[in-house]
Amino acid sequence: MRDVHRAISGWLALLGVTAEIDAAGNLRALYEAGGSAAPRLLIGSHLDTVPNAGAYDGILGVLLAIALIKGLAGRRLPYAIEIVGFSEEEGVRFGVPFIGSRALTGRLDAKLLDKRDARGFSVRDAIVEFGLNPHEVAEAHVSNDTFGYVEFHIEQGPVLDTLELPLAVVDAIAGQSRMEVTFIGRANHAGTTPMNLRFDAMAGAAEWIAAVEREAKGTSGLVATVGSVHTQPGATNVVAREARLSLDVRHRDDGVRKQAVQNLTQRAEKIAAMRGLSVSSVAHLDQAAVTMDPVLSDHIEQAIRKSGIKAHRMVSGAGHDAMVLAEKVPAGMIFLRTPGGISHDPAESVAVEDVEKAIECGLNLLDQLSASPSVETRTRRV
């Protein structure tokens, strides 16, 4: 993280911009406005990534912010631009995502600062060890004069690649339900137990996995996944007593998502009843959908069209810093096509042409916001 801060600070210095590191380890750099008492627009993404990752998830959004400053070629706007490079979005070390961006919305509280990693070091310890002061976290809060947050990010999915489009407006981030569903039957000998005398937890689970897929395919925009299956005792010659499954359900509309979860829970109970099994479920996450700011999304759509691209609107199935920022600031997101949808993998890539289009679109957006009267009026929301 020190190395990336050093590299980015160097590139910004060449543009006459000074970078600082806030108490939550976020890189912050202000490109001043043309006039005094001007509002500011935040542009950025996160600088951390996952183990065995690719080169673009997160950091491309910070580099695009720098590229936009460079693209302005010294030209000043009626608002300042604050570049942000968030410190800890993925949640790898502490199991909690969005630590950096939470600091900007006042959500990096004492409880989160006390959260410990696998070796027993707290977030607070990590901040001190990095040479920062955890007592100054409150000062990392987003400035009162901020009128918006814009984030460029790779899609990390196959939609734009399939549509053959370089960019998209993200107008919502899907809500998520995560559950563990466990079917319980009886562990019987696979050789001595006739089919009609079995209580096979895995056979029931398989029927339900098919129902999960059917539910998602039959509901527009819904994704539902059983990614993890564990059988007990898990032997070739023993009918499974237990099948423990993960369920991940996402949709932009929380009502649709909750209805799907309810349908699937009822379906599991019906399957269990038909087969003489029992079933139980534990909810691990119920995260509401977040809508991006409609005015900012319209501006982004227009900016994409001005770059000569069809402006596709889509939902992000993954969480992003923009979701956290949206609580305090009008937030907007732009996705870049991810070839093959491959991400969190060294094979993650992005096309140079798509990055060029993103810069063009970003500069269009900056001009639109200069001209738009909404810049002034929306500042009050903060």
Place this chain on the structure above:
Amino acid sequence: MRDVHRAISGWLALLGVTAEIDAAGNLRALYEAGGSAAPRLLIGSHLDTVPNAGAYDGILGVLLAIALIKGLAGRRLPYAIEIVGFSEEEGVRFGVPFIGSRALTGRLDAKLLDKRDARGFSVRDAIVEFGLNPHEVAEAHVSNDTFGYVEFHIEQGPVLDTLELPLAVVDAIAGQSRMEVTFIGRANHAGTTPMNLRFDAMAGAAEWIAAVEREAKGTSGLVATVGSVHTQPGATNVVAREARLSLDVRHRDDGVRKQAVQNLTQRAEKIAAMRGLSVSSVAHLDQAAVTMDPVLSDHIEQAIRKSGIKAHRMVSGAGHDAMVLAEKVPAGMIFLRTPGGISHDPAESVAVEDVEKAIECGLNLLDQLSASPSVETRTRRV
């Protein structure tokens, strides 16, 4: 094993019978015939069991042999009875079952003697450590004058309990196929990958598990089980790249079993093709079915009926020492009802009344064999 040998030898001594331990660790004890040059009948089962087992699997068959000698009350038959308590049927230590009974059919060869346990000790080492001589294993071979082998064993399944019958004739031991079937798709983000752009290995696997159950339910006498499922990467928020499944298929007719395996393999390929997945399978076991001796089975059926019980005939879905002996000697088996089908578990049980019926049936059988001319003629088969 030493303790069980000591206990059984003591009980046999009370009946005037001397027990010896052969070079494969089997307990052997001869109850002499009434006349000289008489043939012999083997009666027994195994003395070992699995960890966390019940009290009846195996050893009940040896105790029933002793009970029959006791029931004869000193009366001599026109044939000798050799009681056998096999040493190593379950295969827990060396991963190979039937080590004791294989010694009686000449199948405990040098390769098997060299087989090592988890700590690196070979079967040969274990024999030496037990105080026996591995060079004498050939002498454990079944005697040339043996005309049959009879084994009582708990069913270890729910069939007799469901039929409310204490005993059954086992007229065949099912053949077995064991395989590992692996579906491979693509690990995609569970949030960012729409349903129609997925290659979900677990969804394909679930469809196939349902097909396995359908195939078995639709084929008389067939059992087919997917007892173990592993997903990769196995995360809640990642579409499974890989689903690795076990398959266990059993039937008394090898042709029916092989056809079922072929049908299921083709079905897996069709499912994979429809979903853009790949599938591969590895065969781990292809063990032929073994038919019990028809004349001995008829005798057993008659003996059960004489005890006033409906003589149900059934297939054993599990392997038994009788399956190994059948290669060299006419072999027959009698199952005792297993309440709830519960076995390989401390809750394994057997009803006292059922054991009484087994003794009555066994004594009927001994009388029938005394009167039957087949005793003499069948000896030549050995």
